[in-house]
Amino acid sequence: MARMKFLCDADRCIECNACVTACKNENEVPWGINRRRVVTLDDGKPGERSVSMACMHCTDAPCQAVCPVNAFYTTADAVVLHSKDICIGCGYCFYACPFGAPQYPRVGNFGTRGKMDKCTFCAGGPEPDGSAVQYEKYGANRLAEGKLPLCAEMCSTKSLLAGDGDIIAQIYKERVVKRGYGSGAWGWKTAYRETITS
Amino acid sequence: MMACVARLRNLAGVLALLALALASHAAAQQPGPVDPNASAVSEQQLLQKLHTIRGLGSIPDTKSYTLEQLAGPAWRHYHEVTLRWIGAVVILGVLALLVFFYLTRGVMRIEAGRSGRKILRFGPYERFVHWMLAFCFVILALSGLNITFGRPLLLPLMSPEAFSTLSEWAKYAHNFLSFPFTLGVILMFFMWVAENIPNRVDIEWLKRGGGMIGHDHPPAYRFNGGQKILFWIVFFGGSLVAISGYMLIFPFYGTDIHTMQLAEVGHSIIAILFIGTMLLHIYIGSIGMEGAFESMVDGTVDLNWAKEHHSLWVEEESARARARADTSPSRPTAVPGE
Numbered sequence: 374m375a376r377m378k379f380l381c382d383a384d385r386c387i388e389c390n391a392c393v394t395a396c397k398n399e400n401e402v403p404w405g406i407n408r409r410r411v412v413t414l415d416d417g418k419p420g421e422r423s424v425s426m427a428c429m430h431c432t433d434a435p436c437q438a439v440c441p442v443n444a445f446y447t448t449a450d451a452v453v454l455h456s457k458d459i460c461i462g463c464g465y466c467f468y469a470c471p472f473g474a475p476q477y478p479r480v481g482n483f484g485t486r487g488k489m490d491k492c493t494f495c496a497g498g499p500e501p502d503g504s505a506v507q508y509e510k511y512g513a514n515r516l517a518e519g520k521l522p523l524c525a526e527m528c529s530t531k532s533l534l535a536g537d538g539d540i541i542a543q544i545y546k547e548r549v550v551k552r553g554y555g556s557g558a559w560g561w562k563t564a565y566r567e568t569i570t571s
Numbered sequence: 572m573m574a575c576v577a578r579l580r581n582l583a584g585v586l587a588l589l590a591l592a593l594a595s596h597a598a599a600q601q602p603g604p605v606d607p608n609a610s611a612v613s614e615q616q617l618l619q620k621l622h623t624i625r626g627l628g629s630i631p632d633t634k635s636y637t638l639e640q641l642a643g644p645a646w647r648h649y650h651e652v653t654l655r656w657i658g659a660v661v662i663l664g665v666l667a668l669l670v671f672f673y674l675t676r677g678v679m680r681i682e683a684g685r686s687g688r689k690i691l692r693f694g695p696y697e698r699f700v701h702w703m704l705a706f707c708f709v710i711l712a713l714s715g716l717n718i719t720f721g722r723p724l725l726l727p728l729m730s731p732e733a734f735s736t737l738s739e740w741a742k743y744a745h746n747f748l749s750f751p752f753t754l755g756v757i758l759m760f761f762m763w764v765a766e767n768i769p770n771r772v773d774i775e776w777l778k779r780g781g782g783m784i785g786h787d788h789p790p791a792y793r794f795n796g797g798q799k800i801l802f803w804i805v806f807f808g809g810s811l812v813a814i815s816g817y818m819l820i821f822p823f824y825g826t827d828i829h830t831m832q833l834a835e836v837g838h839s840i841i842a843i844l845f846i847g848t849m850l851l852h853i854y855i856g857s858i859g860m861e862g863a864f865e866s867m868v869d870g871t872v873d874l875n876w877a878k879e880h881h882s883l884w885v886e887e888e889s890a891r892a893r894a895r896a897d898t899s900p901s902r903p904t905a906v907p908g909e
Contacts, residue, residue: 390629407630412638414617414626424626426638435647441718442735443726459731461739463718464822468832469647473637485746486822559614563639 375537376451377494377516378565379525380545381425383556385532388413388423392524392533396427399495399523400512406476408492409524422556425524425533428453428474428492429564436466436475444489450516452494457510462486471563494535495522542569614639623829634823646832654719654839661847669854679860681876682788689871690888692793698870700762704755704805707748712846714741719839749816756809759802766793767802772883793884801852808845812838 388411396402396409409427434453437445444459445466464486466475477486497514500507507514515523525535534541542558546569549555558569617624624638693701717725717738726734773796779789781797789795794802815838818826826834856863862876877885 388629393630405632407632407635410628410630410632410635412624412626412628412636414624414638416627424638435644439647439650441722442738443722443731444735459735461735461742463742464819464831465650465718468828468835469643469650471639471641471643473635473640473828557614560639562615563618563641563644 377430378538379429380534380541380558382532382545383422383424383559385530386423386425387530389529392425392528395523395527403478403490406490424559426472429472429560430494431564435469439465439469452496454493454498456499457488460488462488545569640828642829642832649836658719658843661843665847665850681862681873682879683875685873686875688874690874690877691870692866692872693870698867700755700758701867703751704759707752707755710744710748711752714745715842717741746820753813760806763802767799769799773799788879790882793881804848808841812841812845
């Protein structure tokens, strides 16, 4: 089995937000929630960089570790998923997540959190693959159809890569060698405790 | 003629060499004179400097502009390791202390025995506030402990669905009972603060170890030194636990993720110490001391109990009763028989 990862080549990201839109549309993401977002650093200054960020599907995921009800599980492809039937909306995964991936629809008065929602690597949830109930709760299950996450698939500059960690790391290394520079795989050290050395 | 051709050939050769040299020079300069990363920030530099990487985004949710925060993994370690150790040591430590106390000292009896005469210690309003606070506290403590210790201790005993349902109701109870709990702390403060200002009698009481550690009955007013300490622990602990709790119930109302992480750390540590203190209070108010529990049931205590534990209060009360009796105009007077 592959070890699925995301890699955002920040030297290629043009902050078009197509990944954000694609994700929202493909997964019918609840109102007010963005599973993926683009953050621009040093906006308008020399050396400006944009990074597309979502759940990184960490190795030894912090969300999974702190969840009081054990709602998370890691698939054979190393994708970190969760069950919305088990989630109690306590907010702890958000405190622990280094990337701010978990989000909660506001379901009641004040700040009452509903069931947590986050990027599923387009791999659905615990329900049967391709079922209507899985789509309703978690969005598309493209991985079960043999497809990769739509955000990366339709990235116009191929800045965002998704897939087997070794393969996307190899693609990134070749790019860096060819063009002679690279600002590194953002979030990899935090998420996977390794960086791409080229 | 031949010489001329040969000279031209040499010149072409020199030019070709020159072109080659220039080309290789240019190749060595790849990727050109501009390195796009020369002035760009690197992830590791930012993380080392700030522990948080924040930028700008184009969606309305401004908290999503934080790209990365390393306090998350640190908070995880606190929650998974540190807090569980603190909780286990405090709660098991207090329970062990109480078992030790019960086995060595036993129940503290009323030394003079029951007199059969009762004296009112807590009025209906005081008992109402006490039990409202107590009921909320027990539910809040159990539902809070479930968040930290439920997964290792309770989840193995039941199905994940059942544990999730239980935890969800516990969460709702925790959130909603926080309001009557806070009200109880406020009402208790105004109800008892005047009688809980520390004075010289309390210092003497504490020096002699009170009735629990010491072996005699140092004089005390309505609240002894230990009870005054408890009062202030409930007031300050309850206030802090309520403030930090509301910071978590209302996410991003003037807080960011770091404030909420700190609020959770403060909330959990204070709550654990609070639970430890309350275990002591529950013990001494129930099985630890004969005649104490009834003061919070029908509000009265035996006169001998009151004399032993709150001698100065009994003096005050009887002085007040005498004064009432002297000045009361409706006092039934003995009428000489006709």
